[in-house]
Amino acid sequence: MIVLLLMLYAGHPLTEALHDLESKGLHLVYSDDVVTREMIVQSEPRATEPRRVLDELLREHRLTTRRGPRGTLLIVRMKEQPQPRAQTPPPPQMPVTLAEIVVTPSRFELLGEEAEQRQFLSREEVRSVPHISDDFYRAIRRIPGAASDDISARFNIRGGEEDEAAVLLDGAEIYDPFHVKDLVRAFSSIDVEAIGSVDILTGGFPAQYGGRMSGVIDIGTVAPTDTHTEVGASLLNLRALTQGTTANGRGEWLLSVRRGYLHELLELVDSTNEVDPRYYDLLGKVQWTLNAKNVVSAHALASRDNLRLEEGVNGAHAKAQYNDGYVWLNLRSSPTPRLLTQSVVEYGSTGHTRRGDYAEPSQSGVIDDNRDADFIGVKNDTSIDITPRHLVKAGISAKRFDARYDYDGRATISQSILNLDGAPQTLVRSAHLGVTSNELAVYLSERARLTERLVVEAGARWESESHTPDGAHISPRVNAAWTLTPSTTLRAAWGHFYQPQGPYELQVEDGVTEFSPAQRAEHRVVGVDHLFGRGISGRVELYDKIITGPRPRFENLFDRIILFPELRYDRVRIAPDRSTARGVELLLRAEPGGPLSAWLSVAHAKVEDEIGDTTIARAWDQRNALTFSVNYKVGEQWNFNTAGTWHSGWPTTPLFATVSGNRLFTELGPLRSQRLRTYRRIDFRASRRIATSHGVAGFFVDVFNVLNMSNVTSIDGFIIESRGNGALGVRPVENAVVGVVPSFGITWQF
Numbered sequence: 001m002i003v004l005l006l007m008l009y010a011g012h013p014l015t016e017a018l019h020d021l022e023s024k025g026l027h028l029v030y031s032d033d034v035v036t037r038e039m040i041v042q043s044e045p046r047a048t049e050p051r052r053v054l055d056e057l058l059r060e061h062r063l064t065t066r067r068g069p070r071g072t073l074l075i076v077r078m079k080e081q082p083q084p085r086a087q088t089p090p091p092p093q094m095p096v097t098l099a100e101i102v103v104t105p106s107r108f109e110l111l112g113e114e115a116e117q118r119q120f121l122s123r124e125e126v127r128s129v130p131h132i133s134d135d136f137y138r139a140i141r142r143i144p145g146a147a148s149d150d151i152s153a154r155f156n157i158r159g160g161e162e163d164e165a166a167v168l169l170d171g172a173e174i175y176d177p178f179h180v181k182d183l184v185r186a187f188s189s190i191d192v193e194a195i196g197s198v199d200i201l202t203g204g205f206p207a208q209y210g211g212r213m214s215g216v217i218d219i220g221t222v223a224p225t226d227t228h229t230e231v232g233a234s235l236l237n238l239r240a241l242t243q244g245t246t247a248n249g250r251g252e253w254l255l256s257v258r259r260g261y262l263h264e265l266l267e268l269v270d271s272t273n274e275v276d277p278r279y280y281d282l283l284g285k286v287q288w289t290l291n292a293k294n295v296v297s298a299h300a301l302a303s304r305d306n307l308r309l310e311e312g313v314n315g316a317h318a319k320a321q322y323n324d325g326y327v328w329l330n331l332r333s334s335p336t337p338r339l340l341t342q343s344v345v346e347y348g349s350t351g352h353t354r355r356g357d358y359a360e361p362s363q364s365g366v367i368d369d370n371r372d373a374d375f376i377g378v379k380n381d382t383s384i385d386i387t388p389r390h391l392v393k394a395g396i397s398a399k400r401f402d403a404r405y406d407y408d409g410r411a412t413i414s415q416s417i418l419n420l421d422g423a424p425q426t427l428v429r430s431a432h433l434g435v436t437s438n439e440l441a442v443y444l445s446e447r448a449r450l451t452e453r454l455v456v457e458a459g460a461r462w463e464s465e466s467h468t469p470d471g472a473h474i475s476p477r478v479n480a481a482w483t484l485t486p487s488t489t490l491r492a493a494w495g496h497f498y499q500p501q502g503p504y505e506l507q508v509e510d511g512v513t514e515f516s517p518a519q520r521a522e523h524r525v526v527g528v529d530h531l532f533g534r535g536i537s538g539r540v541e542l543y544d545k546i547i548t549g550p551r552p553r554f555e556n557l558f559d560r561i562i563l564f565p566e567l568r569y570d571r572v573r574i575a576p577d578r579s580t581a582r583g584v585e586l587l588l589r590a591e592p593g594g595p596l597s598a599w600l601s602v603a604h605a606k607v608e609d610e611i612g613d614t615t616i617a618r619a620w621d622q623r624n625a626l627t628f629s630v631n632y633k634v635g636e637q638w639n640f641n642t643a644g645t646w647h648s649g650w651p652t653t654p655l656f657a658t659v660s661g662n663r664l665f666t667e668l669g670p671l672r673s674q675r676l677r678t679y680r681r682i683d684f685r686a687s688r689r690i691a692t693s694h695g696v697a698g699f700f701v702d703v704f705n706v707l708n709m710s711n712v713t714s715i716d717g718f719i720i721e722s723r724g725n726g727a728l729g730v731r732p733v734e735n736a737v738v739g740v741v742p743s744f745g746i747t748w749q750f
Helices: 014-023 050-059 123-128 136-140 263-269
Strands: 063-067 073-077 107-110 119-121 165-169 172-174 195-201 215-221 228-234 237-246 251-261 275-291 294-310 317-336 339-359 363-387 390-413 425-449 454-465 472-485 488-499 519-533 536-548 553-556 571-574 578-590 596-611 614-617 624-634 638-647 655-660 663-668 679-692 695-704 714-722 728-735 741-749
Touching: 014 050, 050 063, 107 136, 123 136, 123 624, 123 638, 123 679, 136 195, 172 317, 172 339, 263 275, 655 728
Parallel strands: 107 119, 165 215
Antiparallel strands: 063 073, 107 195, 165 172, 195 215, 228 237, 228 741, 237 251, 251 275, 275 294, 294 317, 317 339, 339 363, 363 390, 390 425, 425 454, 454 472, 472 488, 488 519, 519 536, 536 578, 553 571, 578 596, 596 614, 596 624, 624 638, 638 679, 655 663, 679 695, 695 741, 714 728
């Protein structure tokens, strides 16, 4: 829809024009010193869309905008171009507005409309890079420091477990936003086309973020600028999205609905597949600009999964259902240009039911698992520009949880490769309990421009949970940015980050009925950004993460892509005394301005658990990793992208066999002491957009593992063979789960 301007701007004060644009949905912040009353609009803008009109109005007064916090646009003066001078150039200047200075290393911006130095993937790049069925988690997990397998959409951040990243959506925290949770969370439950921006923090994040100790994924939904509807279909889902504005831009709406069907893809991977997962999700937002200082919005996110498995009379039979729902209100206010607040009131509910049984030659089991959790929470975040050199941020949040666990599981393991001739093993798990918890968190930080080149942010966070045994925690944190030259910035961070066990995270399926103390990670990060010129930029970061009091975890040594993993023979408990993650990451980008662009990421890391006097690699340890993307754009319609991944093989546990008399014995070797083969994969995507008088059509073809490289992702048993002289050798049966996987999608926007 074309937004019609209801007033002529030429000849009127610039402030009047800005007030009119605010009524059309723009959220502007400026001071009287920058936009003065004497500024008069000289010429009528040619553009019709409010954002472009703003650019024209400001340009004639040597003004521009910078992105501010919480979706605002900060109006600032354009930087004057320095005249050539013979003497030494003046020291580099920091950005005009203190709030916009990036003091956090390990930050990656995605899905923005404009190219920025620290943006990892723009919106067009996310659309272009290969990722199965447009699942945005599978695009963003290409960031440096991420480790992931082929099946799951979740990823490990710098050695942390998969659940160590906080997910925020328009100010509200979302727990476990994934579909197909019985099969390692194959897809995210948030539509990428409904997302307006993503900030990913992989280390050293400031005090306003809490509850998780490895990362933050801060998502903002798209801000509609016109009215349109989009429908699409792909190999994995059907989707519809509508968005628009009303009342001259004061009102906005957004609604996304998707229906997924993974069964067809699983049949491509394995023709004998009997698993039939289906899933649905909905994301909606209604926003209203009350006045130039207040914007209120209402949000909803819901998802549902149904899984069914029928493998015949003596096989596995399973049914599972997952339901997640969130509703929240968000009020953003700017009483003065120096004061910004965001208040959120939210309610959420999560629950699942798993029932089934399995009967195999060597093991059998039955399970009945019912869980649900509800919570209500309120929080406020406030930032105040005390002076042009001092910015204070503060916040408080409170939540109440009620969770219920009803779990019964029983398994009989008559024989396994770990217990060839022993007596059958019986596992019995039963838990019926309720949990009520109150959580409270407060933070305070100050950002100060110490010199024209140096900005430091220091703060602390206090958190308390009533259901954990260790009570309250205080997390001090420091971030700094030092502009060495106009093209080079040094950033550093240090801090403590606590992660308590959530009221809904009790591992009752593994026999745990009491909550563990909170884990703590200490982050030390230093990084350098540099612009080389001609569209080439680079970033190198070193990090050191020490985790004290890591919570015991349960893993399947050989295959985790199975139903009811907690009742299998290879389930083990790992209880480290301490864990460490250390590494270095390099990111290079080349965007010379033509049709060709590329980026390359290289990482070297070591991720280990310390158990007594023994140090072992974590299951997701990647000593060396490389990812790249090469993009070629043909005009405004065609786009071709090739992306690759290479990393060291995953750690695995060997098995040894001996013969004593007439009996065969087996035993596990040192945990994670061997590695699978090196992982290699090339993906390809071709996409095209076609504009017509009735709308815009688009389609993509995506090929995962286009060269059909065999990548081992699990062990599917062992072969014991004689090597002469009475010696036995044990050879693992390697399982390459995913070969070539084609994907496609079509969209129509009108």
